[in-house]
Amino acid sequence: MATNKPAEEPILSVKDLKIDFRTFAGPVHAIRDVSFDLKKGETLAIVGESGSGKSVTVRSIMGLLANNAHIASGQIMFHDADILKKTKRQLNAMRGNDIAMIFQDPMTSLDPTMPIGKQVAEPLRLHTNISEKKALAEAVRVLKLVGIQDAQERLKDYPHQFSGGQRQRIVIAIAIINHPQILLADEPTTALDVTIQAQIIHLLKEIQEKIDTSIIFITHDLGVVAGIADRVAVMYAGKIIEYGTVDEIFYNAQHPYTWGLLEAMPTLETNSDRLYAIPGTPPDLLDPPKGDAFAPRNPFAMQIDLEQQPPFFQVSPTHAAATWLLYPGAPKVELPPEIKRRRQIWETQFAGKEAE
Amino acid sequence: MVKYVLKRIGYLLLTLFIVASITFFLMKLLPGTPFNNPKIPAAQIAILRKQYGLDLPVWQQYLNYMVGIAHGDFGESYQFAGQTVSYLISTRIGPSLQLGVQAMIIGTLLGILLGAIAAIRKNTWVDATATIFAIIGRSIPNFVFAALLQFWLAYKWRLFPIALWDGFSSSILPTLALAMAPLANTARFMRTEMVDVLSSDYIELAKSKGESQWQVVAKHAMRNSMIPIVTIIGPMAVDLMLGSLVVENVFAIPGIGQQFVQSITTNDYPVIMGLTMLYSVMLTVVILIVDILYGFIDPRIRLSGEGN
Numbered sequence: 001m002a003t004n005k006p007a008e009e010p011i012l013s014v015k016d017l018k019i020d021f022r023t024f025a026g027p028v029h030a031i032r033d034v035s036f037d038l039k040k041g042e043t044l045a046i047v048g049e050s051g052s053g054k055s056v057t058v059r060s061i062m063g064l065l066a067n068n069a070h071i072a073s074g075q076i077m078f079h080d081a082d083i084l085k086k087t088k089r090q091l092n093a094m095r096g097n098d099i100a101m102i103f104q105d106p107m108t109s110l111d112p113t114m115p116i117g118k119q120v121a122e123p124l125r126l127h128t129n130i131s132e133k134k135a136l137a138e139a140v141r142v143l144k145l146v147g148i149q150d151a152q153e154r155l156k157d158y159p160h161q162f163s164g165g166q167r168q169r170i171v172i173a174i175a176i177i178n179h180p181q182i183l184l185a186d187e188p189t190t191a192l193d194v195t196i197q198a199q200i201i202h203l204l205k206e207i208q209e210k211i212d213t214s215i216i217f218i219t220h221d222l223g224v225v226a227g228i229a230d231r232v233a234v235m236y237a238g239k240i241i242e243y244g245t246v247d248e249i250f251y252n253a254q255h256p257y258t259w260g261l262l263e264a265m266p267t268l269e270t271n272s273d274r275l276y277a278i279p280g281t282p283p284d285l286l287d288p289p290k291g292d293a294f295a296p297r298n299p300f301a302m303q304i305d306l307e308q309q310p311p312f313f314q315v316s317p318t319h320a321a322a323t324w325l326l327y328p329g330a331p332k333v334e335l336p337p338e339i340k341r342r343r344q345i346w347e348t349q350f351a352g353k354e355a356e
Numbered sequence: 357m358v359k360y361v362l363k364r365i366g367y368l369l370l371t372l373f374i375v376a377s378i379t380f381f382l383m384k385l386l387p388g389t390p391f392n393n394p395k396i397p398a399a400q401i402a403i404l405r406k407q408y409g410l411d412l413p414v415w416q417q418y419l420n421y422m423v424g425i426a427h428g429d430f431g432e433s434y435q436f437a438g439q440t441v442s443y444l445i446s447t448r449i450g451p452s453l454q455l456g457v458q459a460m461i462i463g464t465l466l467g468i469l470l471g472a473i474a475a476i477r478k479n480t481w482v483d484a485t486a487t488i489f490a491i492i493g494r495s496i497p498n499f500v501f502a503a504l505l506q507f508w509l510a511y512k513w514r515l516f517p518i519a520l521w522d523g524f525s526s527s528i529l530p531t532l533a534l535a536m537a538p539l540a541n542t543a544r545f546m547r548t549e550m551v552d553v554l555s556s557d558y559i560e561l562a563k564s565k566g567e568s569q570w571q572v573v574a575k576h577a578m579r580n581s582m583i584p585i586v587t588i589i590g591p592m593a594v595d596l597m598l599g600s601l602v603v604e605n606v607f608a609i610p611g612i613g614q615q616f617v618q619s620i621t622t623n624d625y626p627v628i629m630g631l632t633m634l635y636s637v638m639l640t641v642v643i644l645i646v647d648i649l650y651g652f653i654d655p656r657i658r659l660s661g662e663g664n
Contacts, residue, residue, distance in 0.1 A: 160656050
């Protein structure tokens, strides 16, 4: 599963992004200094719990932030242009053409009063001068590609005549009809049941190969990540706290929050009756904590975690984590059993490979 | 679809029968009699009562009346001897209908537009202005508008005839006065609905396709916002088409509104009955049309209707 893609220039580069939301209670610091790169053809998963800033991050890439959002600083570079500096018109030309988005809830993300053929053909009609007839023919082709086999006969059907899984396929068809360079998938499987989830993930992988696109895949479910991502970024309280390849995150995680997520994920080895849950709640981003935002919920927290924000410590060229545990002088901690088990796998299976 | 419409027409007839029955008995409970002019001698009143069948037992009157209606005969007015109810209504419904239809079209179209603009520019001065406008339109009675329009547009600036029913130009001012309420109503409903629709997932998806704000509104938001508007349009239309007594009076228009009030104050039973039935027929038919119209706007409803 390790990524074998050659290192190239990133297609998308988010730098020092800070976004606040103006509320009656004051500014909510939803995104606090987020940076990451997306390479051509890769899938980056952004993982975190609700309110960690995953959705806000992708919406800022789309230029689809709510009206009360305020971009305090940062850049989002896409082909040498800063998306945050684009005009409305430039953004419209980009959306659905260069960058497209797949939404979370297929039950509500299609217009209930418009036939699906027209909805799928719409991005094509918007961004090219193609005729309605040709656009619909292309819609049929794309719908077949995403697995709606009787697409020709069903062009005039309305969304309510399709099942949830089919609707998500239609939403994906809308996103890919213009062969975008980047697909932003905002929890595209969360609202679906597990068997359909697997199908949709498989479909996304298939499409990625066919149209050669990069994907940012947002989820709160680490289990889903293994099946789709090349790299993972873990977000907590508006910050990325750890990033690395899938294997690095699954088997050699360094941040206690990532440990918590891994422990909370059921595996075949899980034999306890109860699933682990990370205690406590995320911090209030109206007044973010001074130190590591995860410290109050972190059983391994040290005094410095409460006082000073940890910088990123590089674990490998592709892997870094923002935790004081990686500080050279930090005490060794006794790892939770599940993490210990994963480290063992890491040492036997992957560590040697990395050295080669 | 045909089956569904036939079924609905069946219900419609049943509704009308019940309305006719209830109105008939309620009217019998009204105090006073149609012939209460003290100058008419008692013997003559007895003759009149006999002539109109009012001396019969109530159930007999009811039966006669229902048989009449079934044949399309609504009887003769007590007040205007020799004039049938159908004739009385048909001569006066025209202006009321015309004003109603005109006011309806102007009111709903402008209302939808105003509401949509307010929603798109939510929480700006545009929204605030539209809201104030809607509140004014809703809370000030239409005869005040009628008088203001008369004073400024007809008397001061001499743009339109001040009153009377004489060609299209004389219908403009009463139409405007009547249109205020439906305009304000529609605008308020439209704003609420549109704000709701604009925050829905499919609008975000439409934006993510690269549609501009106006494209999103025109292609997706308008149609979805109008579904509930159709519901209020029906009854509003009937209300308007049956005339407004006060506005008709202000502009001296020979409409049906005046007739209705007159018939009640004089216990002119057949005319009251006739107008009530007309109102009921129009309301039920409009509701039927609205329900069918729903299907054209909202495909989810069309299909469940076909399933029946």
